[in-house]
Amino acid sequence: MTACTKATPKKLRQTFHEVSHLHSLADGKVSDLPLEDWCKLVEGRASPKSQNFGRELERIVRVEESAPNCANVTLTCAVPGRFFTDHLSLLKADGRWQIVNKVFHSRPLE
Numbered sequence: 001m002t003a004c005t006k007a008t009p010k011k012l013r014q015t016f017h018e019v020s021h022l023h024s025l026a027d028g029k030v031s032d033l034p035l036e037d038w039c040k041l042v043e044g045r046a047s048p049k050s051q052n053f054g055r056e057l058e059r060i061v062r063v064e065e066s067a068p069n070c071a072n073v074t075l076t077c078a079v080p081g082r083f084f085t086d087h088l089s090l091l092k093a094d095g096r097w098q099i100v101n102k103v104f105h106s107r108p109l110e
Contacts, residue, residue: 008047009039017091017098024104048079057083071097083109 012035022033057078065071069092077084089101 009043012039012042015099016102017093017100020098020100020102022102022104024106051080053078053080061085069093078109081109082106 016035018035020035022031022035022038024031024033055077057076059076061074061076063071063073071090071092073086073088073090075086075088077086084104084106087103088099090097091100092098
């Protein structure tokens with residue numbers, strides 16, 4: 001699953017650990033968005049697929065497994081109007097990888 005075009009609240013809750021947060025810089029200040037608040041935002045928007053928005057800008061840039069239970073993934077993706085670079089921190093607990101933190105940058109899609 002890529003973070004942008006296939007995101008549904010159900011899939012987000014499966015992929016992201018319940019304690020995860022999303023962080024970015026907005027107006028020079030760090031924003032902190034809990035997973036459940038993000039899921040509410042996703043529920044309230046039309047999916048990129050429903051808008052015939054393609055997946056051409058999706059790319060896994062890097063995957064780094066730094067320990068048997070720790071990994072970092074960098075990816076790019078887009079939704080109508082925005083381009084994202086995501087830095088994801090993952091932990092493997094109970095045999096399952098989950099995202100515990102997302103730091104991202106977004107800009108208007110040109």
